[in-house]
Amino acid sequence: MNVAPAILGDFGEAIEFIFKERESVSGGVQIGGLSELGGFAATHMYVSIAALLIASALAIPLALWLGHIGRGDFLATATSNVGRAVPSLALLAFFISFIGLGYTNVIAVLVLLAIPPLITNTYVGVRQVDRETVDAARGQGMTDMEIVRKVELPLALPTIFGGLRTSAVNVVATATIAPLANVQTLGEPIITPQTYGFVGQLGAAIVVAVITLAVDFAFARLQRAVTPAGLKLADPARRRRFSFPIRRSLESR
Amino acid sequence: MIGLPIGQLQIEKPGGSDQCVASNGFCPEWIVDNIDRYWTPLLEHVYLTIAPVVIGFAISMVLAILAHRRRWLTGPIIATTGIFFAIPSVAAFFLLQPITGLGYTTAMVALVSYTLLIIFRNITTGLRNVPAETRDAALGQGLTERQVLFRVELPMAIPEIMAGLRIATSTTVGLAALAVFAGAGGLGREILIDERFKSNVVVAGGLAVLLAAAFDLLILAAQRAITPWQRAGR
Numbered sequence: 001m002n003v004a005p006a007i008l009g010d011f012g013e014a015i016e017f018i019f020k021e022r023e024s025v026s027g028g029v030q031i032g033g034l035s036e037l038g039g040f041a042a043t044h045m046y047v048s049i050a051a052l053l054i055a056s057a058l059a060i061p062l063a064l065w066l067g068h069i070g071r072g073d074f075l076a077t078a079t080s081n082v083g084r085a086v087p088s089l090a091l092l093a094f095f096i097s098f099i100g101l102g103y104t105n106v107i108a109v110l111v112l113l114a115i116p117p118l119i120t121n122t123y124v125g126v127r128q129v130d131r132e133t134v135d136a137a138r139g140q141g142m143t144d145m146e147i148v149r150k151v152e153l154p155l156a157l158p159t160i161f162g163g164l165r166t167s168a169v170n171v172v173a174t175a176t177i178a179p180l181a182n183v184q185t186l187g188e189p190i191i192t193p194q195t196y197g198f199v200g201q202l203g204a205a206i207v208v209a210v211i212t213l214a215v216d217f218a219f220a221r222l223q224r225a226v227t228p229a230g231l232k233l234a235d236p237a238r239r240r241r242f243s244f245p246i247r248r249s250l251e252s253r
Numbered sequence: 254m255i256g257l258p259i260g261q262l263q264i265e266k267p268g269g270s271d272q273c274v275a276s277n278g279f280c281p282e283w284i285v286d287n288i289d290r291y292w293t294p295l296l297e298h299v300y301l302t303i304a305p306v307v308i309g310f311a312i313s314m315v316l317a318i319l320a321h322r323r324r325w326l327t328g329p330i331i332a333t334t335g336i337f338f339a340i341p342s343v344a345a346f347f348l349l350q351p352i353t354g355l356g357y358t359t360a361m362v363a364l365v366s367y368t369l370l371i372i373f374r375n376i377t378t379g380l381r382n383v384p385a386e387t388r389d390a391a392l393g394q395g396l397t398e399r400q401v402l403f404r405v406e407l408p409m410a411i412p413e414i415m416a417g418l419r420i421a422t423s424t425t426v427g428l429a430a431l432a433v434f435a436g437a438g439g440l441g442r443e444i445l446i447d448e449r450f451k452s453n454v455v456v457a458g459g460l461a462v463l464l465a466a467a468f469d470l471l472i473l474a475a476q477r478a479i480t481p482w483q484r485a486g487r
Contacts, residue, residue: 007351007352010350010351011351081423081469084420084423084424084427084465085423085426085427085462085465085466085469086427086458086462086465087426087427087428087429087430087431087440087441087458087461087462088427088430088431089430089431089441089444089445089458090430090440090444090454090457090458090461090462091458092448093444093445093448093454093457093458094454094455094458096448096449096454097277097448097449097450097451097453097454098451098454169339172341173341173342173343173344174341176341176343176344177343177431180445180448187343190343190347190434198350201347202347202348202350202351204347205343205344205345205346205347205348206344206348208341208343208344209340209341209344209345209348212339212340212341212344213336213339213340216335216339
């Protein structure tokens with residue numbers, strides 16, 4: 001009968017934890033509040049952005065080139081299959097036990113998680129560019145480099161940003177368990193309930209969920225923004241056929 | 254509702270005699286002697302994978318058939334399941350706890366919600382890719398809408414549906430490793446009991462990877478068995 005107030009109470013306290021400092025469960029230390037969670041959020045964003053940038057720099061040029069020369073069907077499917085099969089927690093634990101703790105290792109794990117969707121989406125994005133368009137570009141005297149930069153890359157951008165969106169959501173979600181490797185992200189209250197209690201865990205979970213949804217939304221907007229005007233103008237029925245299954249069915253998490 | 258301190262339990266290891274175990278190394282002997290401790294978590298993990306995928310498949314199928322009849326439902330369903338899909342599982346396991354408590358129910362609700370987007374999207378894609386001529390031919394032969402759906406469209410969509418099931422299953426194996434945060438056990442709990450002990454991480458993590466691969470092969474085999482016409486052409 002007092003289930004509803006109890007639920008509201010949990011969430012109410014968790015939200016209070018986000019905005020106001022309080023004494024820790026074990027006593028003696030001040031925890032919670034915007035300044036502490038702000039610090040965690042900054043670390044969270046730092047490792048996420050670093051990982052996403054490194055993964056993009058490695059994966060996108062490689063997959064662009066493989067897509068251009070048409071070799072790499074196997075690589076594109078294999079990376080996404082393997083990427084899905086390895087649990088993020090297992091990968092992080094593997095790094096912790098074999099290589100060690102700290103920022104570098106956490107970022108390395110996040111880079112490995114971010115790469116598969118980027119490779120698959122970039123490769124597929126380039127491969128689905130109309131071959132006749134590429135032939136026309138070549139006929140106009142463009143070099144391979146120019147074809148990649150001026151034709152294939154712009155036309156593949158919406159698909160590439162689909163991959164970036166998947167990777168960004170994955171990375172921000174997985175950065176939550178980084179405190180296992182001594183990197184104090186927003187997962188810190190979740191991993192140390194002996195200090196933060198359930199209220200701290202719930203508060204951190206709320207912040208993580210809000211940030212991830214914001215990242216997902218921002219990348220969805222970005223994906224729309226980078227779609228070349230020519231593709232937007234295409235016949236809507238035709239566009240839906242192409243963009244719907246291909247752009248998102250390869251995403252994974 | 255305070256959970257156990259995570260990652261600080263440490264497996265009890267035999268006294269200092271074994272240098273390898275004491276230094277948290279990778280010790281084949283320890284693994285052989287202790288492999289029994291992993292069976293229960295493995296079975297829990299199998300359950301944490303099969304149950305969400307089966308329930309998620311049933312819900313997605315109903316939603317997909319609804320959306321097939323009423324096209325305008327597709328957008329709202331994708332948007333809603335997309336939000337479930339974007340919320341990190343670790344966060345979801347805590348957000349649900351005030352409502353469903355610590356344990357299987359919480360893990361199950363979160364894991365089911367992750368499968369919906371993947372499976373729904375693949376079923377609708379499969380149904381949509383059935384050529385209009387095929388539909389027309391079936392209608393022309395006097396089949397009702399319902400018969401067209403169950404005897405023509407759904408069977409033709411099986412490859413896409415199975416592809417969705419494979420993605421959903423391997424994703425769920427990975428997410429179920431985090432169900433430890435919902436208090437639901439599984440291989441993730443074994444990993445976190447001592448994530449600095451190499452032998453433990455290799456066995457528990459390795460089992461999760463093998464489990465994903467095994468499920469993948471199983472679904473692939475099932476797909477070949479139920480779509481004999483796909484093989485005939487090759």
